[in-house]
Amino acid sequence: MLRLGLGIAAGFLLKAALDALRARPVPKLEHVRDAGPEAMDEPPEDWDMVDEQADESFPASDPPANY
Secondary structure, eight states, rough: OOOHHHHHHHHHHHHHHHHHHHHOOOOOOOOOOOOSSSOSSSSSSOOHHHHHHHOOOOOOOOSTOOO
């Protein structure tokens, strides 16, 4: 009986924790700049095709295919 009671209590605690996580507000991005050196405050002197593709793919986790 004690195990059953502990299991039920653990279930309620888990549900409360998950509900609290779902209720948090999602942070919004303040500013996202357009891709390319023309949208940068201080563009680099050298800018090639790989730089362009990497900049366009940000914030993706995968690098460009020709990297």
